[in-house]
Amino acid sequence: MQLFTRARGPVRRGPLRRSLCAVLLAAGACLALAGCGGSSGSSGKGTLVIYSAQHPETTAAIVAAFTKQTGIKVELKNDDEDVLTAQLEQEGSRSPADIFYTENSNWLQQLDDKGMLASVPSSTLARVPSRDNAANGKWLGVSGRYSVLIYNPGKISASQLPTTAEALADPKYKGKLELAPAETDFWPIITSMIRAHGRQAALTWLEGLKANAGSDDHTPDNETLVGDVSKGDADMGLINHYYYYRIRAEMGAANFHAKLAWLAPRDPGFVEDISGAAELKSAPHPAAAQKFLAFLVSQAGQNVIAHSKSFEYPLVSGVAPNAELPATSTLKPNPITPAQIGTGIDARNLLRQAGLI
């Protein structure tokens, strides 16, 4: 059985080493080639760098309009908002980013808490209602979304629907609710419930939601939740309004079986979430960054948002939202502000306590 020897014999192939060096050099060359060849995008001097966690298509359209108007070139880096926030924190003062543009204001608040944001010029801040900006003027509100109920009329009739967030925890909805607790959109509702009813009542409410959702208590994202409701796998869920419109547009009304229901005026579950932008303190191109912030809330910038398929509400008065959406004046959300929503730390702690994350 000569073949069945262990492969643990002494080293007999010293010569290999020299060849290995040659191969390693070749690999080095290969890496260098990849490094030089594809190297960094086109971020030359004077190119504004935007880290964006917003709807990529709409953002690209805003950027194109901005470049057309100002002649300033822009490089976009898209990723999820939590990852971009972490990346900005790791990069610190050496970040190549000028602007952070994101879907939920709590991330901007988190960066501001770490002292990483520059002040937004007051003339820019003045374009949008002051309640939609950071209290200290470090970030700018750009567009808004509202929390709504989505339901499948084949599973639950409109008259049976709850009209308040509080009622969602009612045991009569057991097995009818689907939850996506890890979605950032869900936290402002919790913060609002804490503000309205106190921490203990909010916890009891969350536990009620968890009990009603049963095994549907950890849907990963709102897209999945909307899809499940449309298919009738779930009766209803809490989402931000634009998921409903976007998914209906993608799937076509004929294939889409979910409906939208607004909560009662001023209900703590009826919350406006703000998408915002900020200039980083370390921005290599502060002047261009300020021009971009101003453009976001200019008539032209807000028009791009209003006409896009992202179905967000523009914040500047006089700019009408997408025609498919109800007019801003008809909506009566709870008065909670983004500043009160903060970084969402209380919401997180409560979610943990309720065992939802």
Place this chain on the structure above:
Amino acid sequence: MATLSPPRTAAWMTRRRRPAREIGLLVVAGIIALALLSPLALVALDAHSAGWGEIHRTLFRARSVMLLRHTVVLAAIVAVAAALLGTGTAWLTERAALPARRLWTVLLVLPVAVPDFVVSYAWHSFAPRIPSLLGASIVMTLGTYPLVYLPVAAALRRADPSMEEAAHSLGVGRVATFRRVTLPLVRTAIIGGCVLVVLTVISEFGAFEILGYQTFTTEIFTEFQFDARAAGSLAIPLVLLGLAVLLAEGLLPGRTVAGSAPRRAVRPVRLRRMTVPAMAGLGALVVLAVGVPVGTIVYWMAAAQQTTLPAAATLTSATLTTLSYSAAGAAAAVVLALPVALISLRRSTVPRTVLERSTYLTKALPGVVIALSLVFFATRYAFGLYETSTLLVVAYVILNFPLALVCVKASVAHVPPRLTDVGRSLGRGPVAVFVRVTLPLLAPGLLAGFCLVFLTAVTELTATLVLAPIGVQTLATQFWAFQQNIAYSAAAPYALVMLALAVIPGTLLGLWFDRERSTRA
């Protein structure tokens, strides 16, 4: 290193010892291992800055027990299933008279190149009520069995079939021959593949998220949304699990078998009555692993209301970028894996084994942790590299090094040292011997390693989003951007191109093997 084990015989010592070269190889391997392990430093830093109180709060709660149980149970199920599927399919394509064998070789490796999101979305759509453990087991097994298939097929290709044929001719049944002769020949490859599978399961995120199966890694991502540093401490259990897996592998009785290179072509085993069931089995596997996701992609394109198809130019440039980054990453990973594979196989001592095993550890970490650690290091110590494609290629190497190592190791095991000695004794220089003797023998493993890393890098998303130079798009990032927008129809072509790219390495492997066969026959 001062801990080289004493040589076995005095004669060997006087005739063969070349300490300088020995140490040179060890130093090279040591540097590679250290570089690969650097992301662990950030986990430690994060954990340190989060503080013990936070770690304690994050790790020691009732939920952790559930997460640990989920992770371990799933890893065990998937490892066993992938080992069976991977080894079985490798035997069929390498040893059996299988009709359309080359086509199967290509199809069988494709699942690695299907984006997680597509697979899980497909399963979630087709079977929304599938229990999450079953769903996760199916998706992960279908996605990871090629990690066993490729190294085992490469090892079989290199293993001399004459032993098996002799056993069979002496009246040993096919099953017994497989168990007693073939299995020992491919043991290293199977175990190595299983380690990869387990580490992949531990660090997987996307698939579980959609299927609603909660593990430590899905928890890291949730935690990430609140506090990146606490997420860093959550990576600790993953590192420990990874260590446990590697330790378990090390404790398995070592019966690595060095076969000799095949002197002639394989005489394929005729399947006879089993041909139809074998083909049906392979067909079912391919339908589940490739057909279901491809069907989903085609459905997206057909059912879409918005026909926002991407511009051809965007698709082309994303394809070229993906191709060059993935190929560079795969080439570098294979080349770097060579010295590490050599040090552990030529002589096995504790320090060498530890060094080699340590390079697997990062595979247990989710991509986002690795990517952010590279952001940390590059912005502080190598700013010139930041936002360059070089850093992304480095990330691909760190993320996928073990894939290359397993394949290279499996074929190094089949290079008999005496062959190179013969080459040397015939007066050839070391380079000539390496190029003309060693390299051809290692080639299947190197090629398999290249293909595996390439395939995985093509669909890599997390690190690519974080580290790709600003403004540069790959197929995966474009797919992601549209999928984020719920523009599935626009995302679909990118997924199809990723699959098309995956056909290339599969075909290369098949073609190369056929050439080998015909030249030897």
